[in-house]
Amino acid sequence: DIQMTQSPSSLSASVGDRVTITCRASQSISTSLNWYQQKPGKAPNLLIHAASSLQGGVPSRFSGSGSGTDFTLTISSLQPEDFATFYCQQSYITPFTFGPGTKVDIK
């Protein structure tokens, strides 16, 4: 199975900050990487698919990059509604796997 890691596991940031989250796959997955945001008590919400494609309706302050084994999710200017946990997920091959998550909270 492909293992996914994320760093950091948590971070504290202020409104307006630029935030970067890293995801790494244990083997090359091309650009088969998706990012989800999850708020407490809610289902995850798709932000980015295929490493860099913004899902419809998602604000443009979210962006993704990377290919192969290393990927990045960037929030250009953190907004109050962005505080949540973020997960990466590989869809290169089954069994699909998620990263352990990165919790973003208020500094």
Next chain:
Amino acid sequence: QVTLRESGPPLVKPTQTLTLTCTFSGFSLNTRGMCVSWIRQPPGKALEWLARVDWDDDKYYNTSLKTRLTISKDTSKHQVVLTMTNMDPVDTATYYCAREKGDDVGVYHFDYWGQGTLVTVSS
């Protein structure tokens, strides 16, 4: 409008079999490229993918759980059913079903999710 809704027992006893149903609307599982997956999340922990059924009835399972899982679809009822045998307290989690489809470059992603159903395993 795409919607998915999970249903099943909130409480099961250890060793019992869990049966969960995902009832969906707004798309057809007969359409090429459409899939439905089950994903779970223990309280305070990360997401874990469990199983997937494709439009052509291909099925895929989590490696460590595959001996306990069975996924099936009933396209006429717009339902996907997941069974998990020999339940244990460590299987306590919120169970989600999600629609999965490929994008323009063939990368599959979960674009719609149900609200989830909490299943507690306890005697």
